Amino acid sequence: MAHYPNPFAAIRASWLLGRARLRSENLSQSTLAEDVGLGQAALSKYENGSREPSFADLQRIIARTDHRLVVRLRREARVGNRLLESMSVPDLAPYRVSDTHLHRRLPAQLAPADGRLERSEPDGPRLEEALLHLYEIQDFLHDARQPEARFQETYERWHVERDRDLIHLVLPVGAGAAQAAGILARAIDNRTARPTGSRAVKSKQTEQAEPRASRLTWAHIVCCLRAEEAICRERAARLHRALDAARARVRARNLADDAELLARTGHGRPGALADLDQAKAALEQAGRHAAGHSRNGGAQDVGLSGERYLAVELTQLADRAHALYEELAQEPTFTAWREVHAATDPLYDAWLDGELRTALAPPLLFPDAKALHRLHHRLPEPAAGPAPYGPARRTAYDHLGRPWQIVITAEDDAASRALVLAVQDQVQSEPGQSGPVYVLAEKADTDRARAVVDAAPRATSLLGITAALRNA
Incomplete structure (x- = not known):
């Protein structure tokens, strides 16, 4: 029998019925019961799992909602390669x-x-x-x-x-x-x-574990x-x-x-x-x-x-x-x-379905300047302390009011292209280390990036300045 995923896992009829009805427009339990010729009490028992409908009844009930139950057979060998199964190593x-x-x-x-x-x-x-x-x-x-x-x-x-x-x-x-x-x-x-055993049916104890x-x-x-x-x-x-x-x-x-x-x-x-x-x-x-x-x-x-x-x-x-x-x-x-x-990576949260959702990738967040330098090795060696890439051009604030220093630094020897970074200000537990660093823009036109950052209000938001750089 196929082993991946577990063939004994099954979708419950009660969950399917409830999902189909609740996701149908203006369909109450009493209305659905009347449509299929059932008493509301019988349909309620189907939905709460105290009774199991037959497979045919399940299809007929769901057919009266805004959904259809689609079933297909997918061939999987009942007996697999036991030698390969015995040699398989769990993914660590x-x-x-x-x-x-x-x-x-x-x-x-x-x-x-x-x-x-x-x-x-x-x-x-x-x-x-x-x-x-x-x-x-x-x-x-x-x-x-x-x-x-x-x-x-x-x-x-x-x-x-x-x-x-x-x-x-x-x-x-x-x-x-x-x-x-x-x-x-x-x-x-x-x-x-x-x-296990001759009757491979789930026990009540297993069902209750959920x-x-x-x-x-x-x-x-x-x-x-x-x-x-x-x-x-x-x-x-x-x-x-x-x-x-x-x-x-x-x-x-x-x-x-x-x-x-x-x-x-x-x-x-x-x-x-x-x-x-x-x-x-x-x-x-x-x-x-x-x-x-x-x-x-x-x-x-x-x-x-x-x-x-x-x-x-x-x-x-x-x-x-x-x-x-x-x-x-x-x-x-x-x-x-x-x-x-969101408290750790606010810009990723904005990328999921917020103001940055149209961006093709979220801004990269590094735990500190050293981690950033390992990836962007052409950057100047970061200095020790809270300002690893020099003085900030602007201070931006995230949704929790924490300050981030906006820095524009040359990505390599070509001064026309730059990285726009946001370095978080924080109380350092260890002296000589920076806070987390965002890469807000890569290979950005230096003059255009400076214009966008300088045009931002003094008390600008980190999200707002990131969106402005993406749209520039």
Whole structure:
């Protein structure tokens, strides 16, 4: 019998009935009971779990709501490879995130380097009920993997280099959903009892235990889905930029052709040759810009390999990921996690569904300046103390009233590009150390960043100045 997730985990009929009715518009228990020809007392017993409806009755009752019960058989071998099962080693670091695009969009608490989350309250949804969410995430993941499979097959058949570009572009798509599905399946597998004996039926004691997902596990799953949405939108944005470059190249080609025709038939019109040279230079520049969107030499095919269709497909996937995120984020345990985590990382909380929600990634938060320097090694060596990168250009305040010093520093030898940092002011337990550091903007135009920071009010908010830098 299949072992992952636990085959004995099952969605309860009572939970399905209650969910379907409560999520239907203006549908009371008495109205539904009358529609299906039941007494309200009988329907109440179905919903509170004191009686179990037959499978046929369950379908008929749900069919009278704004939902339908969809059932399908998925083949899984009853007897697996026992040798492989006996040799399997438990995953000791299940929360380690290897995909860089996903890791970039998760807070450090939910993506620990050792792959293990801290213990937290088991106040998430019942794992049996979470099965429905698992099926929804798996359906999404199946669709999210289709673009890569399609372009792999296309490239193997015709060997067009632009198709190989698009394979690389869509590789991160599905990373967040895959992580969320794996973690949720593992939680269900580990915490749902496997009855033994000739009659594999769950005992009343097991049902009463109602194992639930832990708070940090559920937060990890929900934030992976939010990251999935951002990954899909970022990939779609890349395609839009490539399509803009392709259109600019076509316009430049048309202008160059017109200029060449005028130069040949212009009968000595003054400036015709100069116009031709200018048009050719513009075409060459447009070609280089289009080539910048191709990593495998398929620059001439940019815009001609189904990018428009793929951009629409990725946007639809992003919308579906957002809907999944909103659904799972309604759990009270996630709200409780956000309230605590927002005190540590307020800008991530704003990125989830606040003022920074349109950004393609949240601002990076480092525990101190040394941690920042390990990643941005071209930065000047941070000085000891609360001002590691020199005097602040402005002071901003987070939602708890804590001050953050806004600093603009050169990212490397090119003074035209800079990092915009926010260093938290705090009482130091150890002298010579800085507080947490946000990277508000990377590779920012130095003059524009200075203008945005200087234009901010004296008592500006950290969120407001971050949003202004993102919009600049």
